[in-house]
Amino acid sequence: MKKYIPVLRRTQLFAGVGDEEILAMLDCLQVKAHSFRKGEYVFRQGEHIDDICILAEGRLSIQRDDYWGNRSIINMVETGEMFGEAYAAPGSEVMMNDVAAVEDSAVLFFNVKKILTTCSSACRFHSLVVQNLFFAISEKNRKLMRKLTHMSKRTTREKLLSYLSDEAKRQGRSSFEIPFNRQQLADFLSVDRSAMSSELGKMRDEGILTFQKNRFALL
Amino acid sequence: MKKYIPVLRRTQLFAGVGDEEILAMLDCLQVKAHSFRKGEYVFRQGEHIDDICILAEGRLSIQRDDYWGNRSIINMVETGEMFGEAYAAPGSEVMMNDVAAVEDSAVLFFNVKKILTTCSSACRFHSLVVQNLFFAISEKNRKLMRKLTHMSKRTTREKLLSYLSDEAKRQGRSSFEIPFNRQQLADFLSVDRSAMSSELGKMRDEGILTFQKNRFALL
DNA sequence: ACAAAACAGTTGTATTTACAACAGAAAGAA
């Protein structure tokens, strides 16, 4: 478990917690690690979840496919980010989405009940971690709301501009990379890939933006 | 404050907390109440928020208007529900939406820092309330994700069916009321009201559903 | 280096939507 400390140190969940305490908690919480190859599923729609998960390595896609094979990407999970927490809460319904590895990945599983129940031993950081959990899930909440504002736009162009300008603002610069290829971006914004591609071309011709691969610049 | 006990007793935030303890906490947390008339704003886009809010009476709409006057309704808040918690967390950005009273309403304001910081007096329920806060925000998270699945549908008909069948499932019956009139439902699903109205008519003619006012039945 | 697969852009067509304008029904106010 020790090899994951450099990642965990930087996570929201363990903000303000020292290395030794993290190690102690990993032990106390009986954290489990598991590897996934590119394309494998971490969770499937309909599964019941008891664990809060942290991505220690790689990249995941939280997505959903409907009857007709239309894929909708809810979010990308980057190294160090948490996921699954919304479904791990006691009384939660089952997982509504798939979680798939888009790269070879490693995931750490934390049992929610153990996190929420202060143990008797030296884990005096439990209450801090619970607070961190609250902050983290708050931020995720806001992220979902931002995504809703993109999705509520009517046209492909508006959705693109809403997302890209938000991303520029978030990354604090007008030139930035996005964690999607074209098909993934289309699935994320729920638009047709080819229509989106042509719309991007038009916007480039109009001098609104430029792009190469997954690097965009707003002008 | 005593008059709000019957409402607060049933909230997620105070689940498992007795009446006397709630009263003690209201005092300890220096909770404030405020009334809003129909049409008034509780919060406005861009405001900074330090309080978790509970709607003690009435009904609110969490919404957003863009430059061109297009309104997007994120969610309706019913009596007893919590709101604002995602923006009240320390380090949060400012409010991204408007919160407007759609009926005469009363709101209770709880300072987040006071909730998260266990005080020295008799409020030994603080940790339970923090846990409740986590469960509540988890549920809201799932609600947002469900909304995203509706919004990710491409056509008005699919959005309607996604939302209505979800609502039927949630309420546990095939005949149910929704908290929207037609314009609000259109703003909630981000579609054109008239197109939605005509789509509803077609679906009724096809025998998929029936409706009178805001009561729908799936067949 | 080569073949296969994945990726990105383009175009044409049928479908669907947004928008505007209007009419009747229902709800609310005087």
Next chain:
DNA sequence: TTCTTTCTGTTGTAAATACAACTGTTTTGT
């Protein structure tokens, strides 16, 4: 009641989208 406002459904048209098919490019695996 009567008048006014809000709400809901309908229709026609211009605009935007989804879908399919295809091309050339890039990436990947062997």
